[in-house]
Amino acid sequence: MSPESQSAADIIEHAIRAKFASTHSRHPLIVGVCGSQGSGKSTVCKTLTTRFTRAGLKVANLSLDDLYLPLAERVTLAKHVHPLLRTRGVPGTHDTKLGVHTLNALGHGGQVPLPRFDKSIDDRRPKAQWDSVEGPMQLVLFEGWCVGARPQTLGPLDQPVNALEANEDVDGRWRRYVNDALGGEYQRLFGKIDFLVLLAAPSFDVVLKWRTQQEHELRDQSGNKSGVMSDAALVRFIQHYERLTRHILIEMPGRADLVIRLSPERAVLGRF
Known part of the structure; x- marks a missing residue:
């Protein structure tokens, strides 16, 4: 079966099984799944969790999105470091x-x-509303839009990549703070990953389309709560991610353990 006729979940499942077959020294196996907003990484990881659980493995699914700082802490960062935080x-x-x-x-x-x-x-959410699993796990699927990312060199930080950076980060202080954080504490977190997968969008241009679809689904599920963004707000929001998303699509394919290239419709074009 050619890669193009398989789903991303099929390809990643095969790679994980091969990794288990060749590695017996460490548990759990931590698989990082990186992909831009709307690339389908959360759905893929849920599918893999179901498949491997049915196969008898103890599996946990962790999203980088669930590690966001509470709102109050981000408000403090915005006050003392930069409003965009x-x-x-x-x-x-x-x-x-x-x-x-x-x-x-x-x-x-x-x-x-x-x-x-x-x-x-x-x-x-309050800790009482968190899920829990019974350890030790054999497989952990750790997914997120910048999971496994590395910082940019300083030179490219000088030039804004969009209107948000040009108008709201004129001196580059925000993007340098983000880059410094990525080069520091995040590398300890990403260093836990044993096997890194990249779901590669064809370009950044399709990410807004994918993310808009995602937000519409959230709006339907939540009953249009105030935290769900309008389409206009989403255009600005996605610009927060543009610099690093573009960097990931250039830098990560050369070192990821598995790269799955996606079409604008999220179909698999090939694996590398």
């Missing part, structure tokens, strides 16, 4: 220590709480 998403707006602690805990026995963030209210 109020918006969730970029490096510097996640609780990386919580992520490292959670991934470590999944390798041990006992109940392990899995953080949960509610995007419809733009805040972390």
Whole structure:
């Protein structure tokens, strides 16, 4: 069967099984799945969780999105560092220590709480509402839009990539803070990954389309709560992610363990 006739979940499942067959020294196997907004990474990971659970493995699914800092902490960052840090998403707006602690805990026995963030209210859910799993796990699927990313070199940070950077980060202070965070605390978190997968969008241009579809689904599910964005707000929001998304599509394919290239319709074009 050619890669083009398989789904992304099929290809990743095969790669994980091959990894298990060749590696017996570490549990859990932590698989990082990186993909831009709307690329389908969350759906793929849920499918893989179901498949491997049915096969008898103990599987946990953790999203980088569930590690967002609470709203109050981002408001403080916005006040003391840069106003753009109020918006969730970029490096510097996640609780990386919580992520490292959670991934470590999944390798041990006992109940392990899995953080949960509610995007419809733009805040972390109370701990009583988090899910939990019984460790130790054999497989952890860790997905997110910049999972496994590395920082840019300083030169490219000088030139804004969109109107948001040009108008709201005139001196580059926000994007340098984001880049510094990515080069520091995030590398400890991403260093836990054993096998890195990239779901590669054909270009950044299709990401807004995908993310708009995603937001419409969230709007339908949440009953149009105030935390769900309008299409106009989404255009501005996606610009927060543009720089690093473009960087990932250039930099990560050369080092990821598995690259799955997607069409604008999210069909698999090939694997590398």
